[in-house]
Structures are given as structure tokens and as C-alpha cells.
Amino acid sequence: MPKYKSLSTTRPYDPYQFLGKEKVFLSTIIIGVTLAAFFAGSGAPAMWLGFAFAAYAAVANDSIQSLGTFIESNGHRRWWVLWLYIGTIFLCVVTFSWLYFDGDVTYQRLLDSDGETKYPHPESFSFFQIIAPLVLIVLTRLRMPVSTTFLLLSVFSADTSGITSVVFKSWSGYAMAFLLSFAVWYFSYKTIRKYFKSRKHNQAWVVVQWIVSGSLWATWIMQDGANIAVFLPRQQTPTQFVIFAAVIFAGLGILFYLRGDKIQRIVSEKVRISDVRAATLVDFTYVILLIYKLFISTVPMSTTWVFLGIIGGREIAVSLARKKNGIKHKKKAIWMTARDFGYAMAGLAISVLLAVGANPDIRNTILEAIGF
Numbered sequence: 001m002p003k004y005k006s007l008s009t010t011r012p013y014d015p016y017q018f019l020g021k022e023k024v025f026l027s028t029i030i031i032g033v034t035l036a037a038f039f040a041g042s043g044a045p046a047m048w049l050g051f052a053f054a055a056y057a058a059v060a061n062d063s064i065q066s067l068g069t070f071i072e073s074n075g076h077r078r079w080w081v082l083w084l085y086i087g088t089i090f091l092c093v094v095t096f097s098w099l100y101f102d103g104d105v106t107y108q109r110l111l112d113s114d115g116e117t118k119y120p121h122p123e124s125f126s127f128f129q130i131i132a133p134l135v136l137i138v139l140t141r142l143r144m145p146v147s148t149t150f151l152l153l154s155v156f157s158a159d160t161s162g163i164t165s166v167v168f169k170s171w172s173g174y175a176m177a178f179l180l181s182f183a184v185w186y187f188s189y190k191t192i193r194k195y196f197k198s199r200k201h202n203q204a205w206v207v208v209q210w211i212v213s214g215s216l217w218a219t220w221i222m223q224d225g226a227n228i229a230v231f232l233p234r235q236q237t238p239t240q241f242v243i244f245a246a247v248i249f250a251g252l253g254i255l256f257y258l259r260g261d262k263i264q265r266i267v268s269e270k271v272r273i274s275d276v277r278a279a280t281l282v283d284f285t286y287v288i289l290l291i292y293k294l295f296i297s298t299v300p301m302s303t304t305w306v307f308l309g310i311i312g313g314r315e316i317a318v319s320l321a322r323k324k325n326g327i328k329h330k331k332k333a334i335w336m337t338a339r340d341f342g343y344a345m346a347g348l349a350i351s352v353l354l355a356v357g358a359n360p361d362i363r364n365t366i367l368e369a370i371g372f
Helices: 015-021 023-039 044-073 079-100 127-141 148-156 161-187 189-196 204-229 238-257 262-268 276-296 303-321 328-358 360-369
Strands: none
Touching (some): 023 044, 023 127, 044 204, 044 276, 079 204, 079 238, 127 148, 127 328, 148 161, 148 204, 148 303, 161 303, 161 328, 189 303, 204 238
16 A cells, blocks of 8 residues: 655645646636637527536546546556446436437436426526636646536526525535445444455456446436536437537547546545445445435535545545554545545635626625625
């Protein structure tokens, strides 16, 4: 097991070095913001521009939760094999929703059965709506596991209830995930350590992991597909659906080629998460909670928060259950969990600010609530 470096030895942040390394990325963001300003107030051009940004941003950021452990524990396999497996599942899931729900690819996360929605599709898109996924892309580049749901759906919410309902469901999901994961790993740590002690494992674990990971990915699409489709009409035409599916399928290919890119570090730094057996247990706990939350209501939920609860509960439980003396590992586990939670809260604050800028009704409601 790799030794952790002391936090005190971390190199100081150098903004000039960051600008030098990220000049291509920053140039791309500047171009994106310029295009957003140019197309703001328009219909179809802004819609497709925002969708393109959202497709990459949502998939890249959420790779840590739905695909992170799968990527980490299959690092020795060819990237295109993983891509075709995950991509095929994606196409099957969204095609079923499009056919069954008469053009709705979100499993009614954006469109209720009575045709009403708290996230109406605008005739013209504001600047803040278009740049929301660009903000998410920047935060992803900084390895911040923020909520895609909060950032992308908040700017389309018709009123504050569209935000508060998502927040409460997501917070309850985080608490449930943290407690369940902590209980599983703390009380079964000795048994898990006994059977997982050897690096070698039965190949049946690989089959189980692929099934569990595939199920998790399918459930994630049902929950978070709305974050990408929010820019498109709530009931897509065949042409719109083909573009929607093809763009995301290609984006998944880029994601696997880059092996999760920089946000993957959130998963890689966790204790022995590259072990296929540990990865399978994490994903199994995660998918059970997502399925429960999926059927409890059609309100969108931040799956990022649920994933952070799963990972945080596991990390704290393992650090407390280990027999090694000292508090070094415990401090690191608490620090990583608190850091990830802090990033998620920062993303929530940013999403509310974007919603305030994008929607005057939400802005007036919040200003009235605080006495302005």
C-alpha cells in the first residue's frame, strides 16, 4: 500500500505554473464564454452550444462517481473495450426512455406524467444558462467533485422550489450513503481484510464487478441524464435524439481514452480502491441507494453527493477499524472527506448564484427572503 505524503510537504500553489500548463484549456474556456455571450438570447444555436458544453461537463465531472471505480480497477484493460461496454449500456437506457416516455430521455426527471415541469425549456437561453456547464468544466479541471445536478438544473428552475427539492433529496442521500457505507465497512472490516488480504482474486469477481458497474451506470443515467438533456426539448424529435445519443457516446470514448482525466484522482487516492473486490463493494452500495432514491420520487438528485457519502463513509470506517497505531491515517481520511464535502458545498453556492443571475423570479424571491 502506498504511503501517504504529509500534508505539510505539499508544494505551494504557483499561479504562473498553472497558467503555463493550462493555457490551451483556459483559451478554450475563453472561447466558450465568448460564444456564450454572442449566442445569448437566441434559440436553437444557444441550445446546441449549451448542450455541447453540458454533455462534456456532466460526463467528465460525474466519471468519479458512476465510472471512477470501474476505470480505476480496470486500468490494465484497453480503453475502447471499457468504452464499448459502457457506451452500449448508455444507448440502450436512453433509447428505452425515449421510446417509452414519448421522446423524453430523462425518465420523467424533467417532465412529469401530466406534462408539467419545474424546469421549463426556454424559447431563448440566457448567458448564465449557457455558461453554467463551462463553470462545471473549470471546477472539474480543479478536481472539485461538485454537483452537476445543482449547477446545471438550477439555472433552468422555474422557481426556488425546483432548487430546494433537489437540495433536500441530495442531502438526505448523502447522509444515508455515509451511514450505510460506514456501517458496512466498519463492522465487516475484519472479514473483508481476511478475504481481501491477498492481491490475487477469483476471476468471478471481475464478472460480478462488470455487472454491478453496468447496473450502476444504467441507474446513474436514469438519475443524471436530465443534467445533459436539460438544454434540449423535453420531448425530442428523432433527429434531436440521434444527436443527443451520438455526442454523449463519443464523449464517453474521450473519457475512457483519458482514463477519467484529472478528476479521477478523487477515486485514485482512496485506500486500495483499485482492488476489483473493494471497487465492487463500493459500487454495489452505491447502486442500491440510487435505485431506492430513483423510485422514491421523480425529483432530480445529486448523485455526486450520494457518491461522496459512500466514499467518505468507507474512508472514515477503514481508518477507524485499522489496527495500526497513530492518527496519521485517521487525519488523512477526515481531511479528504471534509475537503470533498467542502467542494460539494462550494458547488452548491455557485449554482445558486448562477440561478440568481439566470432567473429574475428566483433572484427576487431570494432578495425578499433576506430582507432586500
